[in-house]
Amino acid sequence: MRKGRNVPAQPLLSRQMTMKPTGVIDPQPMDEDKPREACGLFGAFGHPDAAKLCYFGIYALQHRGQESAGIAVTDNGAIDEYKGMGLVPDVFDMDVLDGLNGPTAIGHVRYSTTGSSIVANAQPLVVRHRNRAYAVAHNGNLVNAHTIKAELEEAGSIFQTTMDSEVFLHLFVRSLSLGFEEALKATVARMKGAFSMVVLTSRGEMIGIKDPHGFRPLCLGKLNGSWILASETCALDLVQAEFVRELEPGEIVIISKDGVKSIRTSTPKQRSFCIFEFIYFARPDSTFFGHNVYLTRKAHGRRLAEEAPVGADLVMPFPDSGVYAGLGYSEASGIPFETGMIRNHYVGRTFIQPTQSMRDFGVRVKLNPIKELLKGKDIIIIEDSIIRGTTAKTRVKALRELGVKRVHLRVSGPPHRFPCHYGIDFSTKGELIAAKMSVEELGRYLGLDSLAYLSLDGLLESTGIDNPADHFCKACFDGCYPVHFDENLSKHCMEVR
Structure with missing residues (x-):
């Protein structure tokens, strides 16, 4: 002892x-x-x-x-x-x-x-x-x-x-x-x-x-x-x-x-199985059903390039979530992949939060753009999800102020329109911005030149898993919940693990 x-x-x-x-x-x-x-x-x-x-x-x-x-x-x-x-x-x-x-x-x-x-x-x-x-x-x-x-x-x-x-x-x-x-x-x-x-x-x-x-x-x-x-x-x-x-x-x-x-x-x-393990949660060096997460996310990006092509000077992620799908999008489209945003890896959990008058600072301190690379360019940003839209809106605004000519956003999954009751932290529909707006409306709200999502069929098929619709929970995308729940009780549920 x-x-x-x-x-x-x-x-x-x-x-x-x-x-x-x-x-x-x-x-x-x-x-x-x-x-x-x-x-x-x-x-x-x-x-x-x-x-x-x-x-x-x-x-x-x-x-x-x-x-x-x-x-x-x-x-x-x-x-x-x-x-x-x-x-x-x-x-x-x-x-x-x-x-x-x-x-x-x-x-x-x-x-x-x-x-x-x-x-x-x-x-x-x-x-x-x-x-x-x-x-x-x-x-x-x-x-x-x-x-x-x-x-x-x-x-x-x-x-x-x-x-x-x-x-x-x-x-x-x-x-x-x-x-x-x-x-x-x-x-x-x-x-x-x-x-x-x-x-x-x-x-x-x-x-x-x-x-x-x-x-x-x-x-x-x-x-x-x-x-x-x-x-x-x-x-x-x-x-x-x-x-x-x-x-x-x-x-x-x-x-x-x-x-x-x-x-x-x-x-x-x-x-x-929660499809979001492949999209975002799991580490890219992990494997499920014999399929590597890194390679699956690249496949999502390639399929996204086929479904939602757009001309631009470069493809870039907001580190680190869109990196692997971004590589796949670049590979399929032939548009160069660049790391246009540099992440500060030393922003800890105890970082002093900015005051309301400095509300943009909390986002900027984590990611800083490479001005010389981005100014005057048409860019495609690859993201894996848009949940509440607050951070994305601030980042797009910052790019506009920097002098980026056109900003296109491509998301490597379908819109989140339904709450999750199985352990992910958006448990009410009101938190999900895609449930309130069409894709076109959301694109305007975020200040984008265009916005497109990967289709649900495209997401499932690009996992490479046989009969993928029989393997995954997709409730946050399609509202089809595998396990019944009482919505009234879920509002007062115990601590979620």
């Missing part, structure tokens, strides 16, 4: 190490016009440096959540945890990691889409029940969390957080009389919505869970004799683990000293 921790000498089922301060953090203030998902998951089973492995794993997944980070580790029948607000290297140091001992650990990076950004809601979430402890790390959103929570509270349950992840733990421990595996199956059967989870028990098991529709990613890897669970394959690459396979929709994987056991729950006829 690390000196100075306020931890009893005797082993407990759950020991909480000193955590980072509980200050509220404004999540990703410099990217307010980008959609944000919930979190990244990582787990390591049977490794002598499991906590350190988790540190590197969630470091690789930092793009999935910059609000908080945490690691829970099990050893000798106890679960230790450490978590705090901020980026992974800000929360953990070697002293902390040296104090997290045990052969099995799970880690979590978080971005909350609703509710308070406080350390009490950071994960993994640890509970004790009848001489055992359990920790859960969750990515997604339970659309029936509010209903289940009310039912459990009526039966006497006391909730410690505002996270829907806690609903899982309450359901699970109440079902343990059925047996461990049956309790897991019964709990998954009750939950509706999007959820990938990694669970740790004080007995030493590590469990991976994927919802029956397969909204959120989770894959299995192997590192010598150890097993790894991760949201994306890029995390496996960093720790030099071998990719084994992606978990199937509705699958529960139990990893113990006896090996890996797979339990299949009922699976719907149609998968509903």
Whole structure:
């Protein structure tokens, strides 16, 4: 144990190490016009440096959540945890990691889409029940969390957080009389919505869970004799683990000293993997369904050039979201690709926000144009999405003031016209500017010479996946929701992971 921790000498089922301060953090203030998902998951089973492995794993997944980070580790029948607000290297140091001992650990990076950004809601979430402890790390959103929570509270349950992840733990421990595996199956059967989870028990098991529709990613890897669970394959690459396979929709994987056991729950006829993983969320060096994200985004750009050609002097992205589709657009159109905007990579989350009188400064400090390259030119900007339109409007205005002759915007996905109820942070239609305006109206509002989006068919076909319409959730584009939800309850939903 690390000196100075306020931890009893005797082993407990759950020991909480000193955590980072509980200050509220404004999540990703410099990217307010980008959609944000919930979190990244990582787990390591049977490794002598499991906590350190988790540190590197969630470091690789930092793009999935910059609000908080945490690691829970099990050893000798106890679960230790450490978590705090901020980026992974800000929360953990070697002293902390040296104090997290045990052969099995799970880690979590978080971005909350609703509710308070406080350390009490950071994960993994640890509970004790009848001489055992359990920790859960969750990515997604339970659309029936509010209903289940009310039912459990009526039966006497006391909730410690505002996270829907806690609903899982309450359901699970109440079902343990059925047996461990049956309790897991019964709990998954009750939950509706999007959820990938990694669970740790004080007995030493590590469990991976994927919802029956397969909204959120989770894959299995192997590192010598150890097993790894991760949201994306890029995390496996960093720790030099071998990719084994992606978990199937509705699958529960139990990893113990006896090996890996797979339990299949009922699976719907149609998968509903979030298409936005390919468009924006995932790191470009990750792979889903055997298809690399980088190459898929380039394919989106090539298809966009076919569907929405326009003459210009150069193609450029707003770093970093439009880079790969921009390369594809340039390749297909023959128009040179240029990095017309330079990104300041040192704008941190603690950057002092400008006053209202300096409202444009917050955008300008992150990206600065190359004046000599852009002045007097016709340019094509490639973006992956327009959610609220605020940032795009400011950037186009800045380009006009710089002397850019014509500004065309091409988006490597269809217009976002419908809210997401499965864990992305636009949960009301009023937030989506494309739901209020036609493409022509939006182009005028943004100050563009032209605006065009990639068609839904073009998006799906350019993934290169067979029968793509049978694999993806496209609700934010077409309004066809795979899982039913109560709109009235969704307005008062619990914390989204």
